[in-house]
Amino acid sequence: MKNWNQISYDIQRVISNTAIAPGAYILKFKKNNPFAAGQVLALGVSKEIEPRYYSIASAENEDLISILYTERIEGKLTPMLSLLKPGDNIMVSKPFGTFTQVKPSPVFVAAGTGIAPFMSMLLSGKAKGATLIHGAPYPEYFYYSDILLSTLGESYIRCCSRCQSGCLFVGRVTDYLKQWNDLDVNSPFYLCGSAEMVVETRDILISRGVPVSNINSEIYF
Secondary structure (H helix, E strand, O other): OOOHHHOOEEEEEEEEEEEEEOOEEEEEEEOOOOOOOOOEEEEEOOOOOOOEEEEEOOOOOOOEEEEEEEOOOOOOOHHHHOOOOOOOEEEEEOOEOOOOOOOOOOEEEEEHHHHHHHHHHHHOOOOOOOEEEEEEOOHHHOOOHHHHHHHHHHHEEEEEOOOOOOOOEEOOHHHHHHHOOOOOOOOOEEEEEOHHHHHHHHHHHHHOOOOHHHEEEEEOO
């Protein structure tokens, strides 16, 4: 990971920093550089703390950048991010990354905040006919669920690993993919989550006949 002396960055002012679930926030600041849906930014509050990378969750045509993040008590940056107020300064790099090319009728598989790049793609109109499979431990961590329910309908599948039986699939996204009857091996798959989740999901898809060339992935940002 590069340090701040190796990164070109601007100082931005926080517009808002809203708690949307326990320990989860959406941080917003002005967009100074154009970006492609799926790209990431390096954020920081001090040059003494190494930068952390976050996927952009907002649409390409919005005036503000939205960053979805969760506070990690043991982390160096996120406890400080969670304290930011409107008007506070934040260090922001230029957008970068190549997780940006989306084929028609994609299947997005995300865990937790890994949904961020897919939200950017959906809001930017770059994911026509998409199916989204999102994993979270509890219902309150299905970020953007109101938008996704209205735009994707039955193509928005929530996998809740610690829920009681009900309207959601009980289990992880990997459990769902193992038994998904409508899985189309010819679909393009896009994965975003922890390294462990991405590797396990990829292996399941391959075991079910999905060609490796149809699987694209991004490790948590």
